[in-house]
Amino acid sequence: MDSSELYHVKQQFFLGAYKSLVDLSLPDPSSPNYIPTLVYQARAHIALNDPGAVASLIPADSDNVALRAVSALSLYVSASDATKQEAALEELRDLAVEIEGADVVGTERDKLAVRAIAGTAFARAGEVEEALETLGAETEDLEAVAIIVQIYISINRPDRAKREFERAKRWAEDDLLLQLIESSIGLVAAKDGYSNANSFYTEQLGNPSLSSPHILTARGVTRILRNEIPEAMSDLKESLELQKSDAETLAAYVVAAGIESKKGEVEELWTRLTTEHPTHPLAVDVAQKADLFDAFCAKFVVPPLAVAAAA
């Protein structure tokens, strides 16, 4: 059972309240919560797209596997070229092997953290199979399940995701993370018009113990899916005010505005997204499609324009 501090840390992490998590003061190094809190804080930095901060947070000579894993992840995320990325992945692969061994510096919880972090990195690298294997098919770590579920969803296997969720439901009771998993599945395998996700995010928005613009964005996205565009736009706008440069929120807002057909605004926002976050999948995807369009377009022979002979 987690202590209430750690529970709160985890809650903040899972619900995307990364900013408040980063600002949290660390517990005493001797406390059993110290390492896990540190790990989550480091991961929050990475999630905020600030992997550099991890290096200052975690001592370089740390022996703990979880801390080493999170450092490796930060290296992977910040790596500028493929070799550095590969090196970070190798480090994580070694760690994944190491935790199988007997003399590991770290608790059971730390081992699980290693798996989760390694799984995250592999999934990022597109190594789906490796990620799934690292996380373990029969894992009883809900965090691993959450990652597995998201991986399955990303490869269009909601059936697998559901199976994973059903399995987790048997032992995880009504954990917050489980609800999050359920709502993630609900985002793809639409049932009852995305009501699962919608009510989960609405409920969490009302959660007095934390405030997370990420949840607001998530609800905005859910509302887009529910075709409640004006409501979605208001959520996203609010979220955007809280975190001006959040790519995800911005991207979702562009989409919503596009459906609402607010022409001028859309183009302006779109330009902002493509310049500020050129690597966001939406920007990348649309750019690809634009090239595709040109290729296909060229296949059609355009006849000369009909022009009236000069009278």
Add this chain to the structure above:
Amino acid sequence: MSVMLTKFESKSNRVKGLAFHPTQPLLAAALHNGSIQLWNYRMGVLVDRFEEHEGPVRGVNFHLSRALLVTGGDDYKIKVWDIRPQNRRCLFTLHGHLDYVRTVQFHHEMPWIISTSDDQTIRIWNSTSRNCIAILTGHSHYVMSGFFHPKDDLVVSASMDQTVRVWDISGLRKGSPNNGGPGNFETFDTFSTVKYVLEGHDRGVNYAMFHPTLPLIISAADDRTIKIWRMSETKAWEVDSCRGHFNNVSTALFHPKHELIVSCGEDKTVRVWDLAKRTAIQTFRRENDRFWVLASHPNLNLFAAGHDSGLIVFKLERERPAFAVHQDTLYYIRDKYVRSYEFNTGADLGLLSVRKFGSAYVPPRTLSFNPAERAVLVTISSDNGLYELTTLPQQVQGEVKDSSVDGKKGAGQSAIFVARNRFAVLQKTTQIIEVRDLANSVVKAIKPPVQTNEIFYGGTASLILSSTSSVVLYDIQQQKTLAEINSPPVKYVVWSSDGSLVALMSKHTITIANRNFSQHSLIHETIRIKSGAWDDSGVFIYSTLNHVKYCLSQGDHGVICTLDNPVYLTRVKGKTVHCLDRSARPRTITFDPTEYRFKLALLKNNHEEMLYIIRTSTLLGQSIIAYLQQKGFPEIALHFVQDTNTRFELALECGNLDVAVETAKTIDRSECWDRLAQQALKQGNHKIVEKAYQQTKNFDKLSFLYLATGSTDKLSKMQKIADARGDPMSRFHNALYAGDIFGRISVMRDVGLYPLAYLTAKTNGLEELAVEILESAGLTEADVDDVPAFGLSTLKPPPIVNVTTDLNWPVVSIGQNFFDRALANGSLETGVEPSYVNGDATAGASSALDAWAKDEEIQDEVDPEEGGWELDADAGEYQGAEPVDEAGEDDVEEELPGSTPGVSETEHWVRNSPLAADHVAAGSFETAMQFLNRQLGIVNFVDLKPLFLSIYRSSHTYLTPVASLPPLQLHIRRNPAEGSLGRVLPVVVKSLGSMRIELSEGFRLVSQNKLAEAQAVFRAVLRALLLVPLSSDEEARQWRELVTTSREYLLGVCIELERRRVAEEQPDNVRRNLELAAYFTQCNMQPPQVQIALRSAVSVFSKANNQADAARFAKRLLELKPDAKIVAQARQRIAAGERNPRNAVEISYDEFTAFEICGASYTPIYKGSPAVRCPYTNQAYLPQFQGTLDPLVELTEIGAVASGLPAPW
């Protein structure tokens, strides 16, 4: 008790006596004209009439257990009738009374009849011996009524002598009654004595009766009062009077079940009184008719009242119990207690008392259950409608809670839960629907769009509003009407368990609609519809007054079983119907669902299930055969018809010749063979034709058939037969058909036609034979030398090209179908019952299914080949391929290993839609372009790039639920409630609505004279319209309208821009300038813009001094009723034109001939001249522009062939 519920009414002569049949829905009415009517009040039909009495009949009564009716009339006679339908007649007549007979009644257990008469006596008769066994004397005036006590040996009588008397007749039962014959009065008095004489009425008493259980008597008198009397063992006394009638009271009755009195009188009223308080509760008035008699049903809540011009049958309260079903529990109200009933266990619990809610006499009307809060919302019709919201206790211990403890009340005619924490209340008088929260405070007030009489749950956040002529599906949140169906007032609404179908029930119709009312079917019932419930398989089971019936969603319906008394269906599970009876007690009815299951299987093409039913059920009879035949499945009907005649008919109908032959053999009648021959001929099965002709000895046709099939040996046989039959004509025919010259000659010789025989021989080169004929005719060559010489005959049968004698034409392959095979190998005998709820073929199917599968094999093999389901085949084939897609998809998903990517949602979109817009949203630009090219002839896509990208961009959104993982790409659907991937479609980015808004922006720009901008807007609209996904014919029509409007505007704007260019660059070219101005006015725009065009034309033409034309435009301008200022200017122009009706410049513009304007050259194309068209906008162009890019929108190749938009809905 706000209204008296009239169930039946009849018009007739004055009704003086009434009696209910104790078990059947029959009512006997004794009429003043001497006739006795027997009504079936439930069906509303007159069953019979008895007309043997002379003069008015007043007394009438049914025997409690035997089919007997007794009547007494003003002819002093008492008649006993047999009322069994087959032998309705008067059994016997009892003579004895010396004056009018007033009332008659059978004893409840003895074979006695009691009668009262104006001869001041009461008589008791033995109906077995048909003797009078007692005469009760004592009354000193007409005896108006006399009845047995329901249990004791007592009689109560009422008389014009102002008394009510109670008689003790116990002696009658003990002692053997007299046999002394009539007239011997003294002997009777010994065993029938007056027990009490009740005095109190100060006018004659018309009616008196015992209370069914209590020691009470009620009497009704001409002193306008109703008196209640109580008896003890030793005495009887008056308890109280009910005053209120303002004329003679004819009858007063105790309510058989409740503590109520019902009375009627000559003041034209029926009144209801509280027995305990003796206060009037309700009065029902009739305009012109005095009431003479009242009768109550012994068991049911049913009364009948007879008046001057007929009778009415009525109820005092609704019997329909208030109930709601949630999952496996029924919540209902009985005797003012909310109870729960578990369908599975039968556990029946009282949960809550609602005794203090509303009027004590009125049962609650409706109940709505909220499972989340475990709350009930009860309505009652008393006090102009009330509702009460109460939570049910979690556990019931000891005393049940009364709703008044914490119930929240309010006024309203109809109240239902619409959400977990909201309920809606209808205020009928003000026509407002209040949405309230659980604290009973109003959160929203809605004005319904129609006059609403009742509201029902309409799905999430929706209501169903019932008005007098329609039913409306209404969205509470958006406050708008989603759909409306015409229907008589809907009284009850039942949703199927999955919420996909709803039954809207009115008095005589049921409308079955889907969730959004977009599809519906109507069923008419002549008998009143009472209730209904959904079967798990989507069959609606409903009850009428006397039947339980089923109806399938497409409207077929039929009877399941008959009912003695109405029931209220609550739940259907398998073969069991759960229902509440009229006293709100849960009951179950077991029925045989075979028939509708079979029909359902037929509808769903579930052959496996059908076969199972055919195999296992014995029910299938004529009706199902007729049904199958009517629905176009004669071949299936054939499988369970035993009757040979029917089998023959069916076999012919479905072209199954084998069966037809077989049955024809059994029937063996010539018309059968004839018809078989016809059918076989159609199919080219000449062997059967031959057989049929042989059977009917139709030699001519047979011969011709052999000729047709080229069967020469058969023809020679036919010759022999003809010979044997002695039919030379037939022989000749056959010889002719067979090309047998010798045969022909011999026929002619045989019949003595020597000249013909001779010539035949001669022309066929048979000289010797010819000579022989001559000889046998006794002639020589010389005798026939005047016969001209003929050439050789070429007459011979046509040569045989293909030998068909032994072949049948391979026309229709009847083959063995699924049923033939399955029934033939009998493999289903031990088959497991297929799950019939779902039409899908299940795993673990029997061998019959395998047989079925064989037929499908070829198709199955194709499926995997289709792999990616590339839709670049033809759009037209799309729909056919759909089901295959779905079937295949499941397989694929099962086989995939864990980490293999599945089918992306975008692929589903691509599969699910043949519309370019949806393919763009899915990112499948190539197929989208191909669609646009094929459907609308688009070739130039460059300008569509921003549109494609923005639609694609707006159809997907991203979210990262778990930190640092790559964001999930989520796909936005336009049908977020859709559960099946086979039907999901992308969000609508460009809608018709948004296009309209953009278009009106264009109109505005035209009006503001910003033509270049307007041109851009119209072009943009026309481009965007390409990518508007459509979903119905109506939308397609609107789409076409928008395209046409935009095109006309665009054309107009282009013409005007061209005119301005001409005016600027070629100022000398006045003619062209004028022409263009004129054409601009011809564009089909809206009045404000046409006005602008016309005004511009007027000014340009008058500047060019074409006054006549300018005046014409001005006239057209006036027709559009512009502003006063413009009118004045126009008038001036017209005046100028009249002064100077000349044109300075000759132009090519003939407004009197219909023309279109070429979109490239801006010159007219008059009607009838050739034109080529833009495949998208349908804009006309001169033929010389064929094959070029259209200059208006720059999208299509002019004159290209396009298929038009598909209609996938």
